[in-house]
Amino acid sequence: MTDTNTTAMEQSFWNEKKGIFSWIFTLDHKRIALLYLYAITAFFLVGMTLGFLMRLELIAPGQTIMEATTYNKVFTFHGVIMIFLVIIPSIPAVFGNFMLPIMLGTDDVALPRLNLFSWWLYIIGASMALLTLVYGPGSADTGWTFYAPYSVNTDTNVTLLLFAAFVLGFSSILTGLNFIVTIHRLRAPKMTWFKMPLFAWSLYATAWIQLLATPIVGITLLMVIAERTFGIGLFDPALGGDPVLYQHLFWIYSHPVVYVMILPAMGIISEILPTAAQRTIFGYKAIAISSMAIAFLGYFVWGHHMFTSGMSGEARVVFSFVTYLVAIPTAIKVFNWVATLYKGSIHMTPNLLWSTSFIFNFMIGGLTGLILGALSVDVHVHDTAYVVAHFHYTMFGGTIFVFFGAMHYWFPKIFGRMYNKRLSYISLTLTFIGFNVTYMAMLIVGGQGMPRRYYDYLPEFTTLNQISTVGSWVLVIGILMMIYNLVRSAKKGEIATANPWNGVTLEWQIPSPPPLHNFVKAPILSDKGPYDFSILDQVNRENLEN
Amino acid sequence: MSKHEHTPSFKSDLITFGLLMLLTAITIWASYATGGTTVLAVLVAMGIATVKATLVVRNFMHIKYDDIIYKLFIGAVIIIFGVFITLLAVDYFYR
Ligand code: HEM
Ligand SMILES: [Cu+2]
Numbered sequence: 001m002t003d004t005n006t007t008a009m010e011q012s013f014w015n016e017k018k019g020i021f022s023w024i025f026t027l028d029h030k031r032i033a034l035l036y037l038y039a040i041t042a043f044f045l046v047g048m049t050l051g052f053l054m055r056l057e058l059i060a061p062g063q064t065i066m067e068a069t070t071y072n073k074v075f076t077f078h079g080v081i082m083i084f085l086v087i088i089p090s091i092p093a094v095f096g097n098f099m100l101p102i103m104l105g106t107d108d109v110a111l112p113r114l115n116l117f118s119w120w121l122y123i124i125g126a127s128m129a130l131l132t133l134v135y136g137p138g139s140a141d142t143g144w145t146f147y148a149p150y151s152v153n154t155d156t157n158v159t160l161l162l163f164a165a166f167v168l169g170f171s172s173i174l175t176g177l178n179f180i181v182t183i184h185r186l187r188a189p190k191m192t193w194f195k196m197p198l199f200a201w202s203l204y205a206t207a208w209i210q211l212l213a214t215p216i217v218g219i220t221l222l223m224v225i226a227e228r229t230f231g232i233g234l235f236d237p238a239l240g241g242d243p244v245l246y247q248h249l250f251w252i253y254s255h256p257v258v259y260v261m262i263l264p265a266m267g268i269i270s271e272i273l274p275t276a277a278q279r280t281i282f283g284y285k286a287i288a289i290s291s292m293a294i295a296f297l298g299y300f301v302w303g304h305h306m307f308t309s310g311m312s313g314e315a316r317v318v319f320s321f322v323t324y325l326v327a328i329p330t331a332i333k334v335f336n337w338v339a340t341l342y343k344g345s346i347h348m349t350p351n352l353l354w355s356t357s358f359i360f361n362f363m364i365g366g367l368t369g370l371i372l373g374a375l376s377v378d379v380h381v382h383d384t385a386y387v388v389a390h391f392h393y394t395m396f397g398g399t400i401f402v403f404f405g406a407m408h409y410w411f412p413k414i415f416g417r418m419y420n421k422r423l424s425y426i427s428l429t430l431t432f433i434g435f436n437v438t439y440m441a442m443l444i445v446g447g448q449g450m451p452r453r454y455y456d457y458l459p460e461f462t463t464l465n466q467i468s469t470v471g472s473w474v475l476v477i478g479i480l481m482m483i484y485n486l487v488r489s490a491k492k493g494e495i496a497t498a499n500p501w502n503g504v505t506l507e508w509q510i511p512s513p514p515p516l517h518n519f520v521k522a523p524i525l526s527d528k529g530p531y532d533f534s535i536l537d538q539v540n541r542e543n544l545e546n
Numbered sequence: 547m548s549k550h551e552h553t554p555s556f557k558s559d560l561i562t563f564g565l566l567m568l569l570t571a572i573t574i575w576a577s578y579a580t581g582g583t584t585v586l587a588v589l590v591a592m593g594i595a596t597v598k599a600t601l602v603v604r605n606f607m608h609i610k611y612d613d614i615i616y617k618l619f620i621g622a623v624i625i626i627f628g629v630f631i632t633l634l635a636v637d638y639f640y641r
Binding site for chain 2: 208212244248252296299300303310311312313314315318319
């Protein structure tokens with residue numbers, strides 16, 4: 001056993017070539033995925049530190065550790081890092097790149113050179129964003145949303161940061177394009193559309209949003225740059241522009257993009273749960289089609305971010321109404337996941353526990369979203385800590401939790417080793433508790449009226465803010481513990497087998513870690529779809545023969 | 547793959563071209579007939595332009611010969627774009 005697996009390591013993509021250039025100029029989808037993983041992890045740690053510092057500032061009213069203007073820069077950079085450098089690329093660029101070709105039964109994405117180019121665009125965009133910190137008039141203080149006219153008038157480094165976001169947008173577009181072509185052209189011969197794993201479906205829906213929506217924000221950001229540099233009156237009323245138009249254009253992209261963040265996470269949940277319950281997913285077609293429905297309906301609702309912007313009353317009513325439509329396909333997924341677990345033969349694993357934590361957090365995120373979608377309520381809680389808590393519940397408690405869960409699910413496949421499960425349960429527990437304490441307190445204090453983007457607050461908000469700050473300490477400890485466990489195990493962990501969780505999708509039918517061209521022999525595809533566990537014995541027998 | 551071997555003939559391309567030229571002539575005529583700057587003039591001009599764009603996409607860009615899935619996606623994109631314009635109009639015309 002151990003022997004076959006040490007040879008698996010020797011024959012894997014890890015050992016195919018050595019040296020830094022064999023990584024940064026690689027065309028192998030697996031290595032590109034890992035390049036993204038390392039970069040995204042680094043930026044996540046920077047973003048987390050900024051979040052930690054903001055919470056520290058908020059431990060007491062008045063100035064504590066930073067000035068008001070510094071706080072503005074910190075939440076701006078925290079937001080820009082977490083949105084453009086972490087969460088938008090996160091799951092597609094890392095797990096999509098690594099797993100999609102394998103799950104489809106092919107040896108790479110359709111356009112490997114474009115894939116490498118996407119990563120380089122990401123690195124160039126990220127470097128430009130970092131550059132805004134160190135030169136000239138100081139880093140941007142507009143918030144990650146760059147609302148005009150302030151973004152037109154502030155003399156901080158907004159122009160370069162906008163351009164960085166523009167370049168990062170192209171990286172995202174090209175990844176999406178690559179996945180669309182891969183899914184259309186490179187599926188294994190017997191794999192029809194409705195025999196694809198659900199993660200592939202979710203990446204497909206996501207890719208269309210990346211491809212169609214990202215150019216809109218790209219142009220919008222360029223318009224702000226044009227207004228700043230050439231004084232063209234587009235958004236600034238002083239120049240004859242319309243600031244509400246900026247918000248329209250920004251949110252026409254930025255609402256659909258929340259589905260770029262969450263759909264791939266939902267796809268991964270639809271992979272982990274069948275494996276954990278050892279049964280086929282409940283409602284395969286409903287989940288697949290609801291991904292496409294979410295991607296489509298996501299274009300109709302952007303105005304719910306603008307209820308207090310001065311938009312017409314008629315438009316506000318329409319947007320509030322259609323916002324509720326998106327809840328339907330989302331709820332379909334949640335019900336199907338729960339039904340998948342019902343009466344399954346559940347094996348408790350760290351990845352399952354991350355997934356159920358996701359469902360818990362995401363329910364809070366989703367339901368607070370419905371509350372915010374109600375026009376009459378939103379005019380009161382808009383721009384309060386309630387909103388900040390809501391989107392951390394969806395993006396952090398949602399997507400990032402699934403990212404961590406996926407790490408624990410696919411870790412043995414990627415690194416060929418197993419992590420310390422006890423430590424992973426402990427770090428998950430700390431992260432979960434810390435997360436919920438931090439943001440539940442912010443949810444409540446926001447409902448009481450504490451505004452967002454303020455470094456100071458009224459004395460009556462002190463207790464809840466202190467609870468939230470202490471929560472953020474527990475949260476950070478949990479995350480650091482998890483990262484320590486994973487980093488250590490990647491080198492020193494126990495050698496993992498090809499199929500440690502008894503999955504049946506194609507990535508579990510090849511050695512851990514995979515060889516350079518993924519498949520050494522034709523994978524087994526069931527006629528009954530991707531989650532047919534009656535082929536498990538056959539899969540495991542073939543794995544032993546490898 | 548076989549469906550891609552089916553390429554349009556020179557003759558059918560020429561007919562499409564002729565139709566496009568005819569529609570261009572009608573656009574010019576209609577702009578005089580409707581007064582040029584009226585709401586009706588804009589609607590007529592946009593209507594004819596839509597027909598022309600459809601012809602180009604269908605015949606010259608070969609969407610006619612493609613899978614149903616591409617037609618579906620092009621349809622979806624046009625609907626989405628229509629939704630953008632409609633919802634923006636609900637704001638701008640009622641503000
Ligand atoms: C790791 C622990 C984290 C902590 C302690 C944290 C904390 C905070 C705090 C205190 C704020 C500012 C509230 C305000 O005064 O308006 C904030 C804003 C924000 N956070 Fe986080 N956060 C964390 C992780 C994340 C993650 C993972 C994401 C997304 C993936 C994220 C996205 C954002 C965004 C977009 C903003 C808004 C920035 C703006 O107002 O322009 N955060 N966060
Ligand atoms: Cu939204």
